[in-house]
Amino acid sequence: MPTKVEKDSVTGRETTGHEWDGLKELNTPLPKWWLYVFYACIAFGLVWVVIYPAFPVSGATGLSGWTARGAIGPELEAERAKQEPMLARMRAATPAEIAADPALRSYALAGGRIAFANNCAACHGSGGQGAVGGFPSLADDDWLYGGGFEAIHGTIAHGVRNGVDADARGIAMPRFLADGLLTAAQVGDVTEHVLGLTGRATDPAAAERGAAVFAENCVSCHGEKGEGNRDMGAPRLNDQVWLYGGDKANILRSVGYARAGVMPNWSTRLDPAIVNMLTVYVHALGGGE
Template sequence: MVKPEDKTPENKVKPRSRQYPDSQKKMKEDVATTGHSWDGIEEYDNPMPRWWLWTFYACIIWAVGYMFLFPAWPMIKSATPGLLGYSTRADVADEIAEFEARNDVWFQQLNQTELTEIAANTDLQRFATQAGGSVFRAQCSQCHGSGAAGVQASGYPNLLDDEWLWGGTIDDIHQTITYGIRNEEHMDARYSQMPAFGQDGLLAEEEIDQVVEYVLQMSGQQHDADLAQAGFEVYDLNCVACHGPDGGGDPFVGAPALNNAVWLYGGDAESIRETIYYSRWGVMPGFVNRLRPAEIRAVAAYVHQLGGGE
């Protein structure tokens, strides 16, 4: 330790620049400063490496060229097209056209093959299943679900089971997809109407309660035996024409079976009573004007092979 009295010029601690005189002296002599100083710290004016500067200038030139050759500046309705006329939309359109051309052969074969014979052609069935599945996920999954299981008690039927309101053969499925159900778009749409027995005053409250218990009895659920016995006569007079004497339903008129555990709008007493009182009015759009004929046939083949098709 240097004592205060020993702090002569010779004994003072030398600054770092003087401890390394060669390097620091050389930097101070060869490199100019910017003139900026912060608490005695000066900023050297070191130029950027030449290779970096040339790269930077080249990037600027490239950017300016790109601005004129390719779409760059946004306008009110579009962007500047660029001198080369390049378009990513055109690339996508060309790619779609390429795949359409590849699939067109299969679509033509699909149109020329009877619906009931598609499954016999392994390659055609594979194409129809894949194409139909893609269309189904884009057009039908919003209601029937991505797996085609429907939405329970919400009026969107399950397409995986054996219960079909309008028939589950591939021809029936094709007809339903083509024209839809109870819509006002097509004269050939599936159509039926269940009376609103309560709302329209066709049945008294007591009669509705009786037929609810009878339907619960038919479907094997807990019920009031006395009310169910009285409900048999009400059912026989008002419901048997569509749903059948045993509650088996009638696909010809879209009348669901009432003697099992499959319910489109719910099978508990409250849901059944609401159905009888207000009726139901499910609507499905037709796709004859939305999809190409081959796409509709592909969707029919896809739905039919899911496991519930007749």
């Protein structure tokens, strides 16, 4: 870089001394208006830091004591006050009564859709379609515990095998292979029998042997023909709806090591009115009874 001032021969302005491919950079100062705006922004920022919250800590850090959380509080309270008359009606009515009242039903479906998206869609899907891996579809007519208003409300309110609600749905299925209740050969045979309930057995002799194993160990929960038991939450085995997959490998895994899905008890997390709205919404997804 040159030590003496060099001027551009065309413009007469000083250069910075930088040159790229024969092009020299002019030492052009910033416009005064731009500098003034820049300094004003710095001054404004310093004043803001003093008056309003500007540091990533809990609570107000500015002299004004203002916080966004504090400012929105009155707005939320005002909104709750507007909704309270309708919510009180939702709490006082049963889901069946709500569904029978056009005004309440319309409100419940709108509120239930929002509550479902916020609390249930992560597991059951945005449309209640469910997912393989223990997340039942709520849009068909295959129900583990029943698809009526009362049954749906009980499942939402108390949950499934959550260990915190005495009225939670479901019991644990035995781990027939892991706990030595059946041999590997017996588990293979009963799997063939279960496949045979939907006409998919690949080994008729094994399926016949498995029928005896099924009668001794599985009928009390799943029924003689695999029709299931809603009182216990035992799924049907004679249809094509499977929580964990209906191929041979997945059925072997279920029989040998058991499955035990868990669902929270929403009665301790949501307002009773919201639970009622969710019940009406789930019932209306398409599979309600």
